[in-house]
Amino acid sequence: MQDIIHRIKSNDHLALSRIISKIENNDSLPDSFFINIYKNTFRSIRLGITGPPGVGKSTLIDGLINEILKDNSTVGVVAIDPTSPFSGGSLLGDRVRMNIHAGDDRVFIRSMGSRGDLGGLSKKAEDAGDVIGASGKDYIIFETVGVGQGEIEITNVADISVVILSPESGDEVQFMKAGLLEIADMYVINKFDRPGGNRLYNLINSMIEVNTNRNGFIPPIIKTEANSGKGVNDLFEELKSHWSLMEEKGLIQKKRIKRYKHRVNNLIKDNLLKNFWSKDKINKLDRLTQKIDTDKKSPHELAKLLLSS
Ligand SMILES: Nc1nc2c(ncn2[C@@H]2O[C@H](COP(=O)(O)OP(=O)(O)OP(=O)(O)O)[C@@H](O)[C@H]2O)c(=O)[nH]1
Numbered sequence: 180m181q182d183i184i185h186r187i188k189s190n191d192h193l194a195l196s197r198i199i200s201k202i203e204n205n206d207s208l209p210d211s212f213f214i215n216i217y218k219n220t221f222r223s224i225r226l227g228i229t230g231p232p233g234v235g236k237s238t239l240i241d242g243l244i245n246e247i248l249k250d251n252s253t254v255g256v257v258a259i260d261p262t263s264p265f266s267g268g269s270l271l272g273d274r275v276r277m278n279i280h281a282g283d284d285r286v287f288i289r290s291m292g293s294r295g296d297l298g299g300l301s302k303k304a305e306d307a308g309d310v311i312g313a314s315g316k317d318y319i320i321f322e323t324v325g326v327g328q329g330e331i332e333i334t335n336v337a338d339i340s341v342v343i344l345s346p347e348s349g350d351e352v353q354f355m356k357a358g359l360l361e362i363a364d365m366y367v368i369n370k371f372d373r374p375g376g377n378r379l380y381n382l383i384n385s386m387i388e389v390n391t392n393r394n395g396f397i398p399p400i401i402k403t404e405a406n407s408g409k410g411v412n413d414l415f416e417e418l419k420s421h422w423s424l425m426e427e428k429g430l431i432q433k434k435r436i437k438r439y440k441h442r443v444n445n446l447i448k449d450n451l452l453k454n455f456w457s458k459d460k461i462n463k464l465d466r467l468t469q470k471i472d473t474d475k476k477s478p479h480e481l482a483k484l485l486l487s488s
């Protein structure tokens with residue numbers, strides 16, 4: 180373990196990949212691993228990029244990677260696919276990107292599938308973020324397809340959440356209803372070359388106004404054409420200044436504390452549950468649930484019984 184920790188801290192991408200596979204597969208890593216790397220994890224800026232399928236998230240992230248490199252910084256990308264039970268290491272598009280940057284120790288790209296467990300995915304993403312952070316990357320970008328509640332939770336792993344929409348996605352209102360309006364620190368209208376960009380801009384603008392963002396400032400809206408690269412530099416500059424502004428107002432710290440508490444809470448929950456379910460209790464649950472038809476015992480009663488046994 181000491182060896183792999185050392186390799187991660189020296190930015191060995193193979194070691195990063197190995198450990199992230201373990202995280203993805205639910206192979207338990209000792210607490211000492213996370214304790215050991217923690218001090219190296221929090222200098223990275225964590226960006227969440229969320230939006231409907233096909234809106235141009237990956238293309239935009241490619242552009243951001245170039246901007247980050249031009250800025251003499253380094254980056255790790257985690258593409259999270261909640262729809263795929265497992266990624267096998269990479270999604271098709273991401274594999275292409277990985278090849279482009281293969282051998283470049285400034286860029287680490289990785290996909291993660293859900294293994295059918297959306298709830299656990301944000302924990303995995305957060306752990307993977309820590310591993311990448313420990314390698315010393317300046318930025319960590321999480322790409323997630325956002326349509327439902329589970330995905331929104333994933334966006335909570337970021338310091339800044341960017342919501343991407345496009346004029347052609349057509350489901351932008353639906354999408355906003357799903358709660359993304361509450362989490363967006365910034366909006367991007369990608370595919371601005373397509374008709375309807377201005378209409379979408381006005382729509383988002385009016386929705387932001389009625390919602391007056393919880394932290395007293397209005398999320399910017401950036402227009403991009405990711406496949407030609409237009410606007411990508413504006414987006415990067417805006418991200419940097421938004422980061423400074425949020426940090427100055429203590430909002431990054433606030434988010435990080437919230438995330439920290441959430442993680443502690445989940446770790447305690449996992450730990451308590453693991454200790455709770457002894458063989459005896461599992462057997463007891465199996466036995467008692469055989470007779471639910473005749474016993475008519477409510478789940479509440481059964482839970483109480485197990486808790487007190
Ligand atoms: N016209 C136009 N097409 C774009 C633009 N940006 C991306 N595309 C195209 O849109 C398609 C989807 O782009 P991706 O970057 O894969 O989109 P995504 O949001 O990552 O997709 P998923 O990860 O599958 O949800 C590709 O064919 C891109 O070339 C743009 O600004 N304008």
Ligand SMILES: [Mg+2]
Nearest residue numbers: 236237272322
């Ligand atoms: Mg993508």
